Structures are given as C-alpha cells and as structure tokens.
Amino acid sequence: MDLSRRVFVTSAAVVAVTAGLPALPATAADTDLSRIPVGSGDTPADLVRKASRVRPTVRQIAWQRLERTAFLHFGVNTFTGLEWGTGDEDPNVFQPTGLDTDQWAQALRDGGFRLAILTVKHHDGFVLYPSRYTDHTVASSSWQSGHGDVLRSFADSMRRHGLKVGVYISPADENQYLHGVYANGSARTTHTIPTLTEGDGRTPGRLFALDATDYGAHMLNTLYEVLTEYGPVDEVWFDGAQGHIPPDKVENYDWDSWYTLVRTLAPDASIAVTGPDVRWVGNEGGLAREDEWSVIPVKENQYGRTDWALSYDTADEGSRAALVVAQPRTDYLQWWPAECDVSIRDGWFYHADQQPKSVDELTEIYFGSVGRNAVLLLNVPPDTDGLLHATDVVRLREFRERVDRELPEDFTSGARKTVTSGGVTVDLGQEREVDRVRLAEDIRYGQQAEGVVVEAYSAGAWAEVVTAGTVGASRILRLAEPVMARRWRVRVTAARGAVRISEFGLYRSRG
Template sequence: MSSSWQGGQGDVLRSFADSLRRHEIKVGVYISPADENQYLHGVYANGSARSRRAIPTPVEGDDRAGDAAVRSFTLDATDYGAHMLNQLYEVLTEYGPIDEVWFDGAQGRIPPEKVETYDWDSWYAVIRALAPNATVAVRGPDVRWVGNEGGLARENEWSVVPVKDSGNGSIDYALKYDAPDQGSREALAEARAVAQYVQWWPAECDVSIRPGWFYHEDEQPKSVEQLTDIWFRSVGRNSVLLLNIPPDKRGLLPEADVARLREFRERIGLELPEDFARGVRVRADGRRPAYAVDGDPDTAWACPAPSRGTLTVDLGKAREADRIRLGEDIRRGQQLEHAVIEARVPGSSGWSLVAEVDTVGASRVLTLPAPVRAREWRLRVTGSRGAVRLAEFGLYRSRM
C-alpha cells in the first residue's frame, strides 16, 4: 500500500501466482521468519510468552467477519508467532493452492541479546491444514537444506538422517548442518546421544545462477560448465536442485539468464542423450528384473535379500558408455549401502570393475573417467540396510 507501484494497489504475490499458473508451474513461497520491521514495531523478539491465539485474528473492518466458510484455528504462539500465523493464513487462503512453503531459521540483524523462539509446531499445523499437499522445505519436516549455498550435495547423500526437536516442534539436525556425513551407519551411531529419531528428510541444494541472490546489472550468470557441474553434484547425488533466477528491475527474468538456462538444458541432454539399456534383455536373482530398465520410476527390480542381488544387462551388441544412472524405489526407503558395476570388456577374461557406489536414493549419476565398451553389464549389491529395490539402471554415452 505504501509503494508507488501500481498506485499502491498492486499485489505482487497475486501477479506472481497467476503468472506461474498460466505457464503450468507450481507455486512456492519463501517466508522468512526473521522480520526486522516487526522488531521495530515491538512485536518480534519482545519476550512475549506463548498463549492460545485465534487465527485468523479479526481486525477492524475485516471482510471475513461473519463468514461461516472461514476456517479458524486456536494455536499456541508468541505475539510474533501469531503475526506469522496470520500471514501464513492469508497466503495459503488468498493465493492457493500453494505447493511449497520455504522457511529458513534466521534470526535477522537484531541485537544479540534478543531472541525469538519460533512457533514451528503451530506454523506447521496451519500449513498442513490449509495446504495439505504443500512441501514444507528447509526449516520444515519435508526437505532439508544440504548445508551450503553452492548447490553441492555430499558424495554420499542419505535421505534418512538423525534429527532432534530444538524447540516447539522444530525438525532440526542431530549432527551439524554441514557435517560431511549425515546418514551413514557411522553418522547414526555418532548422533545417538542427541538424536530423538530418524526422519525421511531429503536434501535440497540451493544456489543462484548469479553471484548473489538478487539482480545486479554488473553481474553475469554462471557458465554452462559451472551449472552442469552443479547438476551432477546435486541431482546426480540424490538431491533436489533449487536454482535461483533473480528477476530484474522490470520484474522479468534477464535475457542472459534465460539464454543460459536453455543452454544448460541442452547440455544436460547432451550429457545423458539416450539410455541404451532401456528395454533390453536382463536377468537377475530376486523379482521382476525387467523393471530396472523399463523407464518407469514406479516399478523396480526387487533384490532377494539385504546385501544381495545381481542384475545383468545384455545390450545385444557392444556399446560405449561413460554415464551410469541409478535410482531406487524410494517408496520403500533408501536401502543401498554399496554396489559395484562391472562389464565384460572385449579382450579381457571375466568381469571388469567399472565403478563402485555407496549410496543411490532417488537419483545417482556416475561419470566414468573414460568410456567403457561392452555388451554385457551388471550391478552387484554387496551392502544394504534392507532388500534393495532398483527402479533405474541406465547407460549413456555423452556427446560432449
């Protein structure tokens, strides 16, 4: 209302949400808990106790008054927590459906002796009620921050990690957020003293296409090579990639960034151009081996038992491969702890080791140092927590 934009009548979130839906893109909102304006107004970090609050909180002239269709809640919150609840209520009822709510846990630039304990339990409750299909990300129970802003996952990224409640129902890391290992057996043992349980909490890798999160005319987007490296070290390591594209002063995505996105998409297509293991002959122990090469993420080869299982792929003729893509059926969890990939290389006796892998999860992409030419390939599971269900075994020859 105080802005000169559209004469004080503009609604930037409405314009944003409507534009995304016109282009069939899901709508997410980043609502930072730290609010320095509310600190200046005496609401944020004012030391108020949690008490029962009516949400939405009626205000003078509220056009929702007396509307029987308006859903209401009574939730525990501080003064600021109630402000956030009302803001969440407005966003989730006036602009929905909202597909993701993205929090951080920052405290803002307030005096060091001032602290606001966030009402996570109440915030989560109102989101689950008003946007039941929304992902609550980063400082939320559905997706966690990988621990850096470079877009880089760990070499072995586990989706099941030890967690603790750090106050008011907050889902928090049991180990340090940037610990080099969050989910191996060793990490789980290390966390036993502080962890309350383990949580399915997959990692999200956030990074900006530019040096910073906001648009500056003197900055340029990352190169295709940089973005491709990030992709392999995020999506290729069982993580979600969140690539920030900051709008310019027109409210549009800069032409240079849009052009770079197209180049980036073309590059990934060249890195993984054709899965020539798709639909080929396979044999294996366990059940339904053909499901590993049918291209359907909802079907999977089931290994016969934990730490056992061999899948052999026959391409029909010798083919060169330098990229291997694997994926587990994560509806059954993330189970694989070690596997070897081998090939019958012409001119050698028996099977030759091509690669080893300690985690897979939803998506794991392995890049070989040099192309390997073979007709028969196989994957042997040699370590796992439960029987592995492999939904994808793909072989590619990059065109780079």
C-alpha cells in the first residue's frame, strides 16, 4: 500500500491523512505504553479507552514482523524416544554423529523462516552446551570426545544463513530435582550472578545481585552463560512446566529476576511465552482465534509472572465483553500478542515412525496463525543423526512454495488509491480476479479495528465481498469464490480508536 497516504478511523468514518503519520515519542519503547493499569472503578468505556491506548514495544513490533519462526526440539529425548525425559539419562546416549546445523539453517531459510529457537535445555535438564553448573551436558558424552557444543554450532549456522537466534530454556529440570536443587523448598535469598566456579577464568564486567531460590540461581547462571557467550539472542522462550515431580513438590519460579537478567543481557530479545512480550495462543495446533487481540487483560502472579486474567484457552481474550468480564482479576491491559506453536510431526522430538504434516495441513495452519494476527512457531525436530530429516526438508520447501502461490503478486502494488470519507478505494486499472485479501494495521498505534468490510464495485454498485472482526498486524481473508472487479475498497465498520491501515493487498491464488 502507498504509505504516503494512510487512513484512520474515528467511530466508523475514515479520514485521509495525506502528510503521513505523526512521529511516535522518542522514548515510546521505554515507557509503559505496552501495559496500562486497570482499576475497580473503571467503566466499560474506560476499559475500551485504555485498551485503545496500549502500544507494542519496539521489540514486539520486530517479533511480529517475523511471521514464521521455527522450533528445534533436540536432546537426549531424540535418542531415548521420550517426549519428556527423566533427568537420569546417561549423557552418552546423545550421539548425533552427523550433526550439521548448516543443513538446519539452510532448510529453514529455504522454508521461509526468519528465526529459529533451539531447546538448549528441556525438562530433563540435559544441556546442549558445556555448562559450568551441571554435568548433565554434551560435555559428559563421548560425542566429539566431550568437546561438542550444539548451541555454538546452532547459533553460528543460523547467523551465517541470515536467521535470528532463539533459545528455549525450560524452567523445569528433572536432573536438578534428582540432585536436590530443583523444588527443594529453599527460600529466596540474594545471589551473585554469575556465580564463579573454581578455575572459572571469567572476569565479568558486571555482577548481578538477584533474589532467587537455590534452583532459581542455577537458572540465572545458565541464562548468564547462554546470553553472554553465544552472541546476540533474539528470543528467550520459557514455558511454565513443573516436570514429572511429586505433586507436593513445587518450584516457585523467580520470574522477576530471570526477566531482569534477560532484559539487561539481551535487551532486544522477546521473552516468550511465559514472559511479558509474547504469549502462548493456548493450544499446540498452531491456530489462533478467529478474532485474535494483541491487547488483553493480564494479572501478575508468582514474582512478576505475566499471566492471563482469563484462562489461557478462553475463546475470547480481548473483546469489549472480555475486558469487562476479566476486570475483577485484571491488573493491566497489556500488549501481549499470540504465538502459535505446532510440530510438523505428531511429537515434539523426532520419532522415526512419524511423518510430517501435509502441505495442505501446513497451509491451513499458516492462514490460521499468520492470517489471524499471530506468529507461527513450527517445530522441525532434528533426527538421531543430527540432521533435519530429508522428508521434512522437502516439506518445508513445499510449504513455502505453497504460501508463495497462495499470495503471489499483490495487484494493489502501484495501483491508484483514493482515500475518501467512506473508505480506501483501490483502482487496479483493469478487472482482476481476486480470492485473497490481506489487511494490516500500523500496530505502532495499537490494535483498533473491531470490524471491517471489503467491497468490490460491480454493475454500478458496491457489493460486500467479505467481512472480518479484528485486523491487527496481519489478517488474511480467503474468499469462497474468486471475485472479478477493477475497483475495490475496505471500510472500517467498528473501532476502538484511530485505525491506521498499513496494508490492503489483493491477490489471486495459484493453487
């Protein structure tokens, strides 16, 4: 879309802004615009007004633009056949003798992915680099004579092929539970991070005094290693699992201290999905809600953990009605966009008897995630050789090619656009058959649209083609049948505040 002419909406009227949008405050990313407090005295109108004022941070905008990201579940489970390890595995079981992380990176890049997240530590506690703080690592395996470092190879390969680097570090740790560290009931005390070990050799430029349990300090030291020794990290992925420990044993995670360390050592990294930047969509099928809001009600739990005011699997997280229902449990309205995780195979780790999803299935997932204001996180697990399986590599390429065919040439590129009091009209110069419409708001100014209609001009009149509720950073609408027209327009029919449309694309899929 011609970004020299943008539109905003007041109520349901579209007004032209021909000189471009006003600049954001220079300190927008450092203010509290991403979360606004909610009080018991707020009226429904107050809640909507506050929601309309919430803005994403610079790091959240950068994350949203990735659209397709990759997960790589790899570890001892790859060799034991388990999905959740036990923590007492013999490290020597880890033998990826053909490890080729350049092959991973090339396959992911060719598949259209822009960031990859490696399971540096899963719930079993096995670490894919030689850590100072546990023996349950690649250094205890005979693989590469104990000198292997998957994280180093992964990070170098991703950057070499132009992908951003993400790390998954599970808060749960079965191995540390077996060693009496995880869920040992210890009180939170102040720890010095990094905690130097005998013969450490490091001379940190800064030491951190952070409150944590015994295990919380272990996690802080792990985070410090990962975030200071392997180059820039763009996403740190936490889940909230406790592992397979007795139900009366619980580790209360030191989220505030973990967040502080990540923010300091990797200020550009998004913290997901148990984190303040990105939330879990609520299922492992890769599908967002039909109307997915990035501004939702949240509360703070357990040492600063960002949590849902409503349940994680609530069908409606952010509408006007949801804001009111959640109000008694809401501390903030927060920009907390959805990430849709799903595995290309049935399991998260590689299992030889499983096959990847079909291109049709992956395409439906794409439209149900990226097409609904979310980011797709697709897991592609390396096999026991340390490679992405050839079948998966082919499927990734086929998936990207299919998406390219679904959204080929944008007919509005270079077309004449007219902004009127009724909407944004595009004249394609000739009749075009259209069956895909892509819309986006300029989310620097929040998520405002609550209803839109796309219309085509035919036989002397405008006719409704398709409608939608929310838009956000990306909304892709598929028409039941292609529509032939020269002139098209989009109108905002309901909104919380000023809507800036940054994309109005028209496509004809190629199957």
